[in-house]
Amino acid sequence: MSPEMLVSRAEKFSKVCGILERFGHKPTMLIPILQAVQEEYRYLPEEVLSFIAATLDLPPARVFGAATFYAHFALKPKGRYVIRVCDGTACHVKDSEPILNKLRTVLGLGKGQQTTEDMEFTLETVSCLGACGLAPVVVVNEEVHSLMTPEKTEALVNGLKGRKEGMAA
Ligand code: FES
Numbered sequence: 110m111s112p113e114m115l116v117s118r119a120e121k122f123s124k125v126c127g128i129l130e131r132f133g134h135k136p137t138m139l140i141p142i143l144q145a146v147q148e149e150y151r152y153l154p155e156e157v158l159s160f161i162a163a164t165l166d167l168p169p170a171r172v173f174g175a176a177t178f179y180a181h182f183a184l185k186p187k188g189r190y191v192i193r194v195c196d197g198t199a200c201h202v203k204d205s206e207p208i209l210n211k212l213r214t215v216l217g218l219g220k221g222q223q224t225t226e227d228m229e230f231t232l233e234t235v236s237c238l239g240a241c242g243l244a245p246v247v248v249v250n251e252e253v254h255s256l257m258t259p260e261k262t263e264a265l266v267n268g269l270k271g272r273k274e275g276m277a278a
Pocket residue numbers: 195196197198199200201236237238239240241242244245246
């Protein structure tokens with residue numbers, strides 16, 4: 110293992126140790142612990158789940174079971190920006206599909222691919238977000254964008270890409 114990999118591994122576990130400490134190493138706090146881990150890493154890495162099971166003295170099946178039961182938890186890494194396109198009835202009727210197609214093109218996502226190679230964007234669909242009056246709706250991380258069109262969505266993504274380039278400059 111290279112020194113860089115060792116450092117990133119040590120960091121990974123120091124973060125999870127901090128979270129376990131924050132919740133008093135209580136097995137009853139498993140769900141909040143998983144939530145905090147996901148906030149930190151943006152997904153639940155397999156080796157971290159095994160580590161949590163061992164530390165809390167829980168059967169690994171229980172920890173993996175909880176992680177796979179809730180749709181909110183992700184077992185695969187997601188991009189920095191998670192774009193969710195609502196595909197509930199109201200949004201679908203108001204043309205959410207062309208928005209989705211535009212996003213796939215703009216992000217260069219292949220068939221079945223959800224996350225861009227550079228780990229910047231993840232594209233998901235969701236059923237009704239409860240904002241049907243504002244359909245079609247697109248959510249970027251926690252930010253809701255209403256009355257969207259393919260053009261507005263493209264401009265939104267270009268703005269997010271620009272933010273990254275602006276940061277690098
Ligand atoms: S169907 Fe999209 S918000 Fe309800």
